[in-house]
Amino acid sequence: MAAHKIKQADPIYNILVKISIILFLLFTGWLLWDHFINRPPEMKYYLSANTAFKDKRYSSSLESYLKAFQFNQNDTYIIEGIARSYMQLNDFENSLKYFKLSITVDPKFAPAYANLGVLYDREKDYEIAWKEFERRFKDKKDTK
Numbered sequence: 001m002a003a004h005k006i007k008q009a010d011p012i013y014n015i016l017v018k019i020s021i022i023l024f025l026l027f028t029g030w031l032l033w034d035h036f037i038n039r040p041p042e043m044k045y046y047l048s049a050n051t052a053f054k055d056k057r058y059s060s061s062l063e064s065y066l067k068a069f070q071f072n073q074n075d076t077y078i079i080e081g082i083a084r085s086y087m088q089l090n091d092f093e094n095s096l097k098y099f100k101l102s103i104t105v106d107p108k109f110a111p112a113y114a115n116l117g118v119l120y121d122r123e124k125d126y127e128i129a130w131k132e133f134e135r136r137f138k139d140k141k142d143t144k
Contacts, residue, residue, distance in 0.1 A: 042071035042078065049081055058088040076106040080115065087119050095119055 049064035062085035068078045083098035096119060102112040120129035 040071070042068040042075070045071070046075075046078055046081070049078075049085075053081065053085060053088075056088075058085050061085045062089065074105055076102045076109045076112065079105060080109070080112050083112070083119075084115055087115070087122070092119060092123055 045064045045068035049061045049068060052058075052061035052064060062082065065078055065081040065085055068075070069082060072078060079098055079102040083095045083102060086092075086095035086098060096116075099112055099116040099119060102109060103116070106112075117129045117131075120126070
């Protein structure tokens with residue numbers, strides 16, 4: 001008997017094929033729902049801000065990060081994105097405020113210390129910049 005005839009005649013095989021197709025469709029539907037429909041509102045703005053920042057559209061990135069911040073004031077990635085955008089726009093006062101907020105929200109978030117060092121470096125305050133860079137590397141060693 002040929003293999004395809006055995007598969008057609010076997011009712012368990014047919015049931016398993018139908019179950020696997022149904023499970024595939026359910027899983028795919030759930031993934032699409034979770035990724036596009038159930039996404040937290042701040043994520044859309046955060047991803048848009050990251051793209052704008054990468055494309056060097058800093059005013060646009062700042063606007064999107066601030067919209068994301070309205071939904072979630074405790075996300076250190078959003079806060080640090082705001083600070084980096086302000087820094088690129090040469091608004092050092094607001095940049096400093098948001099870098100410090102990022103560190104307050106997550107004291108172990110090393111990129112905030114590193115970028116704070118970059119901010120002080122741009123302001124030509126090299127002594128404080130060096131201290132922030134040292135804190136960044138100290139924190140990185142502590143997490144290992």
